[in-house]
Amino acid sequence: MKPPPFLYCRPRAVDEALAVLAEHGDEARPLAGGQSLVPMLNHRLARPGVLVDIGAITELQRMERRASDWLIGATVTQRRVERHSLEGCELLSLAVPFIGHRQIRARGTVGGSIAHADPAAELPAVALTVDATMVAAGRDGQRAIGASSFFAGPYMNSLADGEILSHVIFPVLPSTTRCSFKEFARRKGDFAVAGVAAAVDITDRVVSKARLTAFAIGSNPVRLPGAEGAIVGRSLDAADLDTAAEAAAAEIEPWDDIHGSPRYRRQIVAALLQRALQEVAP
Ligand SMILES: Cc1cc2nc3c(=O)[nH]c(=O)nc-3n(C[C@H](O)[C@H](O)[C@H](O)COP(=O)(O)OP(=O)(O)OC[C@H]3O[C@@H](n4cnc5c(N)ncnc54)[C@H](O)[C@@H]3O)c2cc1C
Incomplete structure (x- = not known):
């Protein structure tokens, strides 16, 4: 597959890049690593007339x-x-x-x-x-x-x-914060079918603050306030993990696509969250 024709420029300064973008408006698009944009060009999913390569700035x-x-x-x-x-x-x-x-x-x-x-x-x-x-x-x-x-x-x-x-x-997160990142993909390197990120502060062996996110389940990543609330003040024992997983599964609204149904994604998020919390538990 070959991309549609485009003009290419490689500015050396941010101001220069901004000037080209202003000059060409909707026609121009920044090019960074090209790992998403170039496949989009090749598949004709994007047809910018001008590529502004920001790699030399x-x-x-x-x-x-x-x-x-x-x-x-x-x-x-x-x-x-x-x-x-x-x-x-x-x-x-x-x-x-x-x-x-x-x-x-x-x-x-x-x-x-x-x-x-x-x-x-x-x-x-x-x-x-x-x-x-x-x-x-x-x-x-x-x-x-x-x-x-x-x-x-x-x-x-x-x-x-x-x-x-x-x-x-x-x-920079405090030294009391423990982090875990889990995702499920069909093959190594594939985009996730669903995933979970966790940053949990532990003070005196209980959770003092929790930031939990699910991704690859809908339009954007979403925080999980129900699951976060369920673990604050808890020591992350097995029952706490179950409660948090249930809360996460209940509060997300996953989309349905060829990679998984909403029900399947809820189960994955619940399982990944349990594993993530197990990892950060005191
Ligand atoms: C086989 C394959 C597997 C991949 N798997 C994954 C994966 O598992 N997870 C994942 O996250 N990604 C994955 N990617 C995508 C990859 O990580 C890309 O690096 C990323 O999506 C885009 O970064 P890029 O620097 O290549 O941006 P580009 O492709 O150059 O640009 C992507 C878009 O962002 C815009 N853009 C880029 N930089 C800027 C900027 N500074 N300001 C404003 N707009 C900007 C561009 O105009 C374009 O619209 C995969 C790609 C391939 C080819």
């Missing part, structure tokens, strides 16, 4: 540990994250190896995955669980968008026209 390649967070530039590859020890950002490190295969992670970027907002993608689920902040760059400057409002539907984000995702801020 050094500002978007930053990866910095700051006082209370990690700043990860939009074009930092998933493989670079995988190979880096991200102290305080364990959930991200646990999730990245589930993305496709190593070759895909070598080109696929953190920002590309988050901007693409595939409902079955791992990184949006991580961002939602840890309350990451997406920083958009536009011609009027930068603006911060919280994870809970960034994902606007399947393959939709809340970037405005002409904006690009500049970087993502992942908060």
Whole structure:
């Protein structure tokens, strides 16, 4: 399969990229690792007239540990994250190896995955669980968008026209936080049929705060407030795990597709959540 014809440009600075996007409007599209966009072009699911390759913009390649967070530039590859020890950002490190295969992670970027907002993608689920902040760059400057409002539907984000995702801020979690990431896919490297991310604070052997997310079950990843509430103040014994799993299965509204029925996905989420909580239990 070959893509439709397009103009290609490779700016060296964010301002330059924004100028090209502004000039061509809807016709132009940022190109990061190309691991989703190039297949979309080849299958004629997208036909942008201009591709703005943001891969040479050094500002978007930053990866910095700051006082209370990690700043990860939009074009930092998933493989670079995988190979880096991200102290305080364990959930991200646990999730990245589930993305496709190593070759895909070598080109696929953190920002590309988050901007693409595939409902079955791992990184949006991580961002939602840890309350990451997406920083958009536009011609009027930068603006911060919280994870809970960034994902606007399947393959939709809340970037405005002409904006690009500049970087993502992942908060460093306290040392009392334990994380687990679980997903079920038919083959290693496939997109998940359903998955669960957990970041649970344990103080004096009981749960003091819980952030639980299910993904690959609907338009966007969703937090599981019922299951979170069910485990706060608990020691995560077998009965607590059962209660949380039941709460999660009851509160999600999974979609129905060729990979699984809503009932099947509810069962997977319940089982994965039990395993995740078992892993983080004191
Ligand atoms: C065989 C295969 C298996 C895969 N399996 C998985 C998987 O299991 N889990 C998973 O999460 N992904 C998977 N992927 C997708 C892969 O992870 C991609 O890396 C990711 O979806 C997009 O990142 P990218 O950098 O390649 O972005 P691109 O493909 O370059 O871009 C994707 C979209 O995001 C937009 N975009 C990119 N960067 C920015 C930015 N900075 N600002 C604004 N918009 C931007 C582009 O315009 C485009 O619309 C798989 C891909 C393949 C080919």
